[in-house]
Amino acid sequence: MKIMCQFCKSVYNIRIESLPHRKIVTVRCKKCGNLIRFVHPLENGADAVSAPSNHRVSSVEKGPPQAAPRHDPAKVRALKQKIRMCLMGFIPPIAHVVAKAQMVMSDPDASLRDLVEVIETDQGITTYALRVANSAYYGLSGRVTSIRHASVLLGNKIMGEIIAMAGARGFLGKMLRGYGLESEVLWRHSLAVGIGCKMLATRKAPDLEQDAFAAGLLHDAGMIMLDPYIFEKKELFDEIMEDGTCTFLQAERITLGLDHCEVCAEMFAEWGLPKGLLKPVAHHHRPGASAGGLGYAVHIADIMARRCGYGAGVDDMLYQADKRAMAFFDLEEEALAGLCGEIRDSVKKIVMEM
Numbered sequence: 001m002k003i004m005c006q007f008c009k010s011v012y013n014i015r016i017e018s019l020p021h022r023k024i025v026t027v028r029c030k031k032c033g034n035l036i037r038f039v040h041p042l043e044n045g046a047d048a049v050s051a052p053s054n055h056r057v058s059s060v061e062k063g064p065p066q067a068a069p070r071h072d073p074a075k076v077r078a079l080k081q082k083i084r085m086c087l088m089g090f091i092p093p094i095a096h097v098v099a100k101a102q103m104v105m106s107d108p109d110a111s112l113r114d115l116v117e118v119i120e121t122d123q124g125i126t127t128y129a130l131r132v133a134n135s136a137y138y139g140l141s142g143r144v145t146s147i148r149h150a151s152v153l154l155g156n157k158i159m160g161e162i163i164a165m166a167g168a169r170g171f172l173g174k175m176l177r178g179y180g181l182e183s184e185v186l187w188r189h190s191l192a193v194g195i196g197c198k199m200l201a202t203r204k205a206p207d208l209e210q211d212a213f214a215a216g217l218l219h220d221a222g223m224i225m226l227d228p229y230i231f232e233k234k235e236l237f238d239e240i241m242e243d244g245t246c247t248f249l250q251a252e253r254i255t256l257g258l259d260h261c262e263v264c265a266e267m268f269a270e271w272g273l274p275k276g277l278l279k280p281v282a283h284h285h286r287p288g289a290s291a292g293g294l295g296y297a298v299h300i301a302d303i304m305a306r307r308c309g310y311g312a313g314v315d316d317m318l319y320q321a322d323k324r325a326m327a328f329f330d331l332e333e334e335a336l337a338g339l340c341g342e343i344r345d346s347v348k349k350i351v352m353e354m
């Protein structure tokens with residue numbers, strides 16, 4: 001059988017009988033030293049394929065992680081279609097809330113009336129929005145008595161942000177059994193990334209601020225949709241992640257043939273969210289292929305959230321910031337520490353009201 005190193009493209013002929021009896025086999029490339037991981041060819045009677053992994057792997061993939069050939073392209077397309085069909089009947093409150101919030105934040109003359117009508121049908125969202133508005137983060141402790149009152153004190157733009165935050169909590173706060181994440185872990189990570197995105201946009205590209213928060217808040221929403229499918233193949237997924245050299249993104253592609261980033265973009269499209277958000281979330285681990293500043297913001301904010309203690313999994317330490325993204329925001333590694341501290345403090349002020 002043949003395997004190929006995803007990094008230097010060296011090809012090796014390996015005797016199947018010499019391979020260890022494991023689902024996931026790891027060998028080291030003799031030319032570049034990186035680890036080559038692949039599914040054992042006798043698993044499910046499939047042909048083996050390499051899937052990149054090494055201790056230097058970063059959030060910037062060296063080209064998109066390649067789906068294992070054991071995944072019949074027709075089956076991958078069928079899985080994508082199945083997810084699309086699920087999305088057609090899966091429009092959570094967050095989809096309506098974020099769409100309305102984006103409309104309010106983008107139009108300085110917009111009325112909050114339509115947005116209020118949407119969220120007042122969901123008491124949970126309304127209650128949490130009021131609690132966030134009264135948090136230390138916004139400096140209105142105990143002064144806000146209603147959504148309309150909050151809009152007067154804070155303005156439509158900030159209120160739209162708060163309502164998007166409130167709507168996302170119920171959607172992103174669930175336990176993810178496939179990924180092995182406890183409840184609230186993904187939510188707190190997403191909140192930290194949303195805050196980080198807004199901070200970066202304010203610092204460099206104020207015109208991106210309104211989209212930056214929404215993109216950061218929902219950048220990992222695809223994990224919600226993939227979790228049941230990951231759980232069905234949890235034994236294989238966990239074995240891929242076992243030695244700590246593989247990211248969730250790579251493990252998803254080895255296990256399913258697609259990843260949470262592309263699924264998130266599908267979700268955004270189905271929910272009717274602004275098209276400008278699709279590429280940044282689809283490529284936030286590979287920002288060179290993303291839509292400029294917004295994609296860079298999500299990427300850097302994701303790194304900062306992981307560094308300040310609000311990670312999204314066991315692969316947190318495998319991520320490094322893309323040099324082009326750092327240059328776009330005129331950032332050095334030392335500057336990230338200060339920004340991480342701001343994110344940490346902001347998240348604490350918000351979640352203490354949960």
